[in-house]
Amino acid sequence: MASHRRPAQHGQRTLAGVTVLSAALATAAAGLSAPPASASPTDPAGREAALARVRTLYEQAERATEKFNGADARTRKLRDEATTLQDRTARAQELVNRMRGLIGALAAAQYRAGGLDPALKLMLSERPDSYLEKASALHRLGAAQATHLRELRGAQHTLETQRRQTARKLAELESSRRQVARHKKHVQHKLALAQRLLNTLPMETRAAYDRISRSDGRGEMVPDLGGAVPASGRAAAAVDAVRAAVGSPYAWGSNGPGAFDCSGLTQWAYSWAGVWLPRTSQGQRGAGRQVPLGQVQPGDLVIYRSDASHVGMYVGNGQVVHAPHPGARVRYDPVGMMPISSVTRP
Template sequence: MVSHRRTSQHGQSTLAGVTVVSAALATAAAGLSAPAASADPAGRAAAGREAATARVDSLYAQAERATEKYDGAQARTKELRGQVAALQDRTARAQERVNRMRGRLGALAAAQYRSGGMDPTVQLMLTERPDTFLEKASALDRLGVSQAGELRRLRAAQRTLEQQRRETAAKLAQLEASRKAVARHKRDVQRRLATARRLLNALPKDARKAFERATRSDGRREAVPDLHGVVPASGRAAAAVAAVRAAVGSPYAWGRSGPSAFDCSGLTQWAYGRAGVSLPRTSQAQRGAGRQVPLSQAQPGDLVIYRSDASHVGMYVGNGQVVHAPYPGARVRYDPVGMMPISAVTRP
């Protein structure tokens, strides 16, 4: 797990941020089980606090990954909802067309009935499934040219209607599965955050305050890094940088994409949206939303994707700094670009 914690108010990088939770817990356990004669009570307490804070760091990282999955499922649900609505509209229009065509055939049947009886071929046209009769040449031979054409059009309309119904049913099934995924990922986020909060609350008051100072400083009270002379990659990048910098100090809230609270990918999506550019909802998708460039060539407005699973994203703003939404309890803030392992730099 890669820690977001910092060692100074000015955000100097602590690149040794990879914490192996199991090792930390094993170290703490070993310290607690050592013989009383050689044990250092203060050392054991410190080891226990270190193990607990490492576990909290890990849970926050896991919650962020779950949040990205939740965001992706939410975006997919929204997309499917639009597709279902369009299909339902097309199905309704296809049904109306079939109804109109059957109405015209019904009028023909009524006219024939009034004139002394209904032609059996017209009865065939009014059946629910006229296809079987079209397959018989003898039936077509008994139909007039206009009647045969009407029947063929009705058959085509009915086939279209059936296809629309099948497509709508399939999309509805996908929508239901996506809704369930949203609910599942939401529970996962809530469970991990609740566990992290319980661990924090169990720490001694001084240790808890120290952890919260280190991990969740208020962006509004920080010194703004010197960004004089930085040149964004483009006009739209400049607009996105201005938006993301204006968001510094806003609270993190998982599943949110502004304008008053953000998660990591919600922040970058919102900032570029202010610049008139549509970005995907998740950090994984944002990694592929442009041209990838080396970190050495990063320019303000580039997206910096973190961790091998691309579960975190920030925006490069120049002079070695990014703006990002860290995780629950934090505020949008500046941090060194190398705060955790980088998997890609993308220029939208």
């Protein structure tokens, strides 16, 4: 692992940038769509305020992204469940049709023999339940006919149950689809605001910001894992995968292999170790054993912010690998780059 390169100077620049921006967050106003009239992006104070707003918007976009990821994962699950229920409903309908065909054949044979028993007329009706509920009328049926009728009633009951379950599931699916669309719109809105703010900055400031954001640290020494030992063989495999992803672009809603958001990166890395993780950082927080920060080992998931809206993977020597925000690349950063909520060992 010592062959990897580390952003020694870049890490310091990034941490310094994060510190400056984080300090400015406390004064960022709620009206994020435009700089205050008194602060011009061409003066130092205005540039700092604009960059602070960009950082805030990216954090809000990331929170919305994790909500999008959760709604999208739920939609996929509901779609599979709805498909299964629709298949079951179709099979139940097929059974009802087949049984009604059998009873129809019995009726045709009886008709040819000299007349149709009123009991068979009831058996061929859409809802024979009312007839069956009249126990006094059962004696009019032969044993075979009574059995067929009971089987038909059971099959129709199953069909109605399946139809109701399918309708409920399809309604849930539609609601989840609306949530996905709403969260997607929210993410796109925040990102558009951030880009508009960046576009107001002087070219040299914007170029410097882009260099810091897009740097992946390649060409400089990455800290060796040294004596840090992964918690397990699967953790070691996940660490290898996440380090191989360094330099990949951030893309919200993506979980590889060419681009990632924060939870998509850790989910993808652990999939290489044969471990399934939930799609969101909030879900990943509960996908294992909680350990104290002082006992963190390579492969552990470091969950950030009180709402668990960001996640990175600890790789040793005080470093995590994570997908930071739009416009940035997967990179190494200090584990304490932002407030830590918890540490999870999958």
